[in-house]
Amino acid sequence: MKLNHNAIVSPCVTLVCLLFSINAALGQVGKADVVEKIARNALPFELNQVRLLDGPMKDLLERNRKYLLSLSVNRLVHNFRVNAGLPSDAEPLGGWEAPNCELRGHFTGHFLTACALMYAATGDEEVRAKATELVSALAACQKALGPGGYLSAFPEEYIVRVETGKRVWAPWYTLHKIYAGLLEMYTLCGNKEALQVVKQMASWAKGRTDRLDEQQMQTMLKVEFGGMAEVLANLAAVSGDPAH
Template sequence: MKILVVFVVMVLFCDCVMTKECTNTPTQLSSHTYRYALLNSKNKTLKQEVLTLSSHDHDHLTPTDDSAWASLLPRKVLKQEDEFSWMMMYRQMKNNNGGSGKVRDSGSFLNEVFLGDVRLDSDSIHGQAQQTNLEYLMLLDGDNLVWSFRKTAGLPTPGVAYGGWESPNQELRGHFVGHYLSATAMMWASTGNDTLKKKMTAVVSALGECQEKMGTGYLSAFPSEFFDRFEAVQPVWAPYYTIHKIMAGLVDQYVFAGNDQALKMVTQMADYFYKRVQNVITKYTIERHWRSLNEETGGMNDVMYRLYTITGNANHLLLAHLFDKPCFLGLLAIKADELSGFHANTHIPIVVGAQRRYEVTGDPLYKEIGTFFMETVNSSHS
């Protein structure tokens, strides 16, 4: 009884919501705020019970054949005359140019204006906000940012690690560095500030030393053992969420700042994780991989599609596909409004990645997924 009371108090204190995964099974661990409080709790009994329960809440639809995909739509809703068209849509998805290794002709899309070609009026409210952001980025210390990366790589650790979720004892450590890489790359493109470029380039170089020291292509502020737990569907705090931020930051450093070292580093990371996912599927099954995706993975599909447009490496395209969480995107593909209760920070990036898949491959199904999601959110979930 005492444990139950403590649990209820913690949920209320954290202002958490109970969110669902693809099975619609509630899991309080979807909330980063709750998980942070739980992992820092001194109540070891509560911590063990909640984490143990959560490890069994990862049931997953496994669309490895036509019948599994067809069953995504409830039988009482699926009209018999619609069944054939759904099956045809699925087969088309499997066989269309989404898996051909060809990049879609982008002629039908709006052209994005490069940040380097835009300057804000320094006297405007937007220019003042940009200056505030620039000053904040300049305050951050490179040694402090990469402290946990160096620690993980076995390198000397000058400086002091930042706190909060970047603390050396937090499983999400390192994701802020990914945000930093993206923010500084875009800020440099927007301002041309030479001091900022030197600082962000030094951070990329320091991370490169960490990656080189580990020697496998792996790069993170936490050990690769976290992914052993992820692949075993054991409790771990969203390691791919952090990896996505780091990879996206490195891609941005290349795209917006022309840093070739960053591209080399993110490519090595992609190759490392391609082998990890390949090993899971080979050693176990594709279902095991799908099941693990009930843990938050950020926008891994999105960053891999972005990287593929740069490298043209078919392995990068395949890895992007393997992070297109099928049990969630499948619901959107058949236009089933089951969004209530899904953890937004987990699933919106997956939809963004699905839209990127359409832009890269031209697969019309993923345009439909993105369109239905936006229309549904705007009409009944906002």
């Protein structure tokens, strides 16, 4: 069966995230020095402590693995390269990743998360290598965009629009997916380049929001902003930097 990469919203990647995200959120991200007031009766296993045996769930896992490996890094990073002024002759992905869609770039973040979770759940080095290649491609885009740390598949002007109450489709929601994917590439795959990229992104976000007054911040937050607070807290737990 030929995979349709233009119909980019895949039930396969959705299933990966549904199966693994709770475990990752509870047990995988860097832990802050917190003393819990009530002891837990049970803790989740980390993904690398569990392996599926033959059966329907293992079959679905393998289907997800094949899907992740079928995607082209050049296509996943195409919109990022275009936004950064870098050459790209890759065929753009479709759907919400189409070059004219304001949510472009978010699936690339989901892809990194899915690969990180897949690696943690299986130890598959081929999946890890593909995601590592993508991280390096994104790092090159960030460098091309300048020293501020911004990284996205859309121009920073989208952030200006959300800050000023102009019509735009959820840029912070989209950025969150990229932050989260990069952070999980570090926490689950040990990719230090991903950590450096997301730390620079966090520095950009702090500089961008520090200059807003309370009214401007509330105006911006009227538009869906995803899990930015969560991912920045998780990053701070890993980096130890209170600025995050």
